[in-house]
Amino acid sequence: MKRLLMFSVLMCLFAPLVFGAFIDFDKVTTYVDGSAIAPAKIPTIQYRGYYGVSPTGPWTPAGVVTDNLTITAPDPAVGGTMWYTVDATLDGQTSNKGVAASKGIPFPNPAGPRVRGVR
Numbered sequence: 001m002k003r004l005l006m007f008s009v010l011m012c013l014f015a016p017l018v019f020g021a022f023i024d025f026d027k028v029t030t031y032v033d034g035s036a037i038a039p040a041k042i043p044t045i046q047y048r049g050y051y052g053v054s055p056t057g058p059w060t061p062a063g064v065v066t067d068n069l070t071i072t073a074p075d076p077a078v079g080g081t082m083w084y085t086v087d088a089t090l091d092g093q094t095s096n097k098g099v100a101a102s103k104g105i106p107f108p109n110p111a112g113p114r115v116r117g118v119r
Helices: 002-018
Strands: 021-024 046-052 060-065 070-073 081-090 101-104
Touching: 021 046, 021 081, 046 070, 060 070, 070 081
Parallel strands: none
Antiparallel strands: 021 070, 046 060, 046 081, 081 101
């Protein structure tokens, strides 16, 4: 029981560090030629998120959704930048990946020293 409780506490503390980025995107409503996708087919589109260390990949799959406009992915390391993108699959055909967006986490700045006085 103690191990389960400790595991639960650790998961609550570290889970936000592992999957802290959220890839938000818009639903696909048209084909490449500009024609509209039938409204009944739009809910069947499957979106897959990807993340990587460069805007051109290589990409690691982050998750798949059909009814949500957000996919979770890992945050970059402190001082690093991670790139994120999404593609869509409809009727077995997969789109090109969307334009990649980045998230960076800067190195934390140290607090300034406290001045105790001047002589």
